[in-house]
Amino acid sequence: MEVVEAILTASKAIYGQAQEMRCCKRQKERLVERLEVLERPIRSLRTEAQLSEDLRWMLEKMLALLREAHAFLEKCNAQKKLERFLKAGGTLEKLAEINQRLGDLGEGLSLQMQVEKKVQDAFQKSRVCKEGSQDLAEDKVALKEMLTEEKPDLPMDIRVIEKERLTRGELIRQTDKYHLFKGEYYKSPVAIKVFKNPQTRNTQEVRKIFEEEIRTLKKLESPYILRMYGICIDGAGLIPEYSIVMEYCEKGSLREVLKKEPGLSWDVRTEMASDAAAGLYRLHQVGDKGQLHRCINSANFLVAKGYCVKLSGFKLEQTESSISGKIKDNTPKEVASSAYVCPEGLASLNHTYNQASEIYSFGIVLWEIATGRIPFAGCTSVEICKKVHELKYQEPLGDDCPPYLEEVINQCRAFEPSERPSAEDIVNRLLVNREGSNGALAL
Template sequence: LFEKEVDTMKRFESPNILRMFGICILDENTPKPQYLIIMEYCEKGSLRAVLDSPCELSWIRKACMCLDAAQGLYRLHLTEEKSKVHGSISSSKFLVDENFRVKLGGLELAKTETSLRRMTKKKDNNVMSLCYSSPQLLNDINHTYNKECEVYSFGIVLWEIATRKKPFEGYTSDDLHNKVFKEKYQEPLPPDCPEALGQLIDNCREFDEAQRLSAGVLVDKLCSVVVQLEQR
């Protein structure tokens, strides 16, 4: 299992994916050796921790963070072999370095869409995890987990960057099903959110899977948003 995790992480080289520097095996010649993965250090911690902190984040900074995160997701979805998905996208899976560059972590969890199809049959009742579940997954645990589901989860992360709030605070699993699946509800964005950025966040959170943007299209559009904001 350890070797598989290392092999998975070695495949993804990107400025927006957490780098693996090496491995370390302690007590190698004993019955219970310890395996350690040496990863890149991100000074500011998780994206969620940054959003919870008092540090000031301008809309340009937020848009750049959204772009960084999207580039990490795009690199994962661009895998040359079998289609890869992270399988557990949330604001805690992204890390932030000293320059506020956002990097996708947790790639040891990355799996093919086929393997995740088998795993999703086990229902997850953790409300925090369910906050990132697409309407289709909330309604049917046997629904295939695919890139479109992952883009919805990513849309929730983008919403967090825009609002700095936690998604669906105070909701129960039943509340989530009723609001997100039955009522097709999207949590609102701040009134001062740049229109183009808000549209992209809403596109990722579309109820209809077919209407959600791919990670590649999202990167292109976010690049344009950043340029627009920098020219203001």
């Protein structure tokens, strides 16, 4: 059968082209995976004496799509490195479209041929759409990370750090529990959190707890998540000194930047929003069920040079508890913590915190980025609860807020948890061209 042989030839060519591609990792893997699923039943048609008119029409549509994909991949692989980066956003979206169309054709072909259930399952409409969204989000964030990340001249693994490797500089901040200094580690800038009044002198026990606890943190590798370098344990004195060493963000917290620089352009604000979304996405992808932050607010996003936003606030809870005990930090907060609590959390103390709860908190952070204002300024926790839970009140955005950003913010703040988007959805909608073209990454 001519059309069958042509499809198999086109598939083989696409396999080779996919191997050459250096970007769109998840989507090219999905394309190859779907072709492999289709290849077996299509190959079986070689023995058919005659194909039905409907089946032949479906195969010709498939062949046309594969030839289009072949030409597109050939063009991508022929691009020079700079051109490839400049056009990477459009490449992601086009490949997502090809994968979606291949999924649709695969579903129709599987029904037409009434083939084995494995093929039918692989091309179910809902599954195809879900996989397409997941792959596009992963490839968008991976590309954004690749274009952003600067490799510091520092050890990349989280470790116990020798005191001699650290130089402590100016005091940045202090709370009831710790002093925060700017310092140097291997001559690169870092932040050093030095704990006050440690409750234990058993340095070996602290070291053991730390080494057990860093396993999850090692999975959070992204330029949009604050890097942790390790712990320094100085047991030379009568009372040991414990320090946590982290990446240094020169502009401070997101809340501080919004307060100090009210005139930030929309280009900067929208890029900050997409950085924050990339950090939350990475967190929610850790493990089979995803990881929760449990304290999303504008103080826990830090801003580095170039206004690059990084998600922070990942405490080594067991390690820090073993050092400081259960001392509560009573440092005053500029924004009431209840401003970030979802409506269902305000309604019941027994509410189960989940990703939808966290997305609501993130919606408040996005509102802060868009407006520069403090959420529910001047309101007590009781007043916030009444406004949100009883009156269904949402603080308004300015008229100049870009429509796509306004839509995402309002959906994140939806009163019904089921109506809030996932971090994956947010990434797919925020990592777009700032001029509003359909889906090209901002480069």
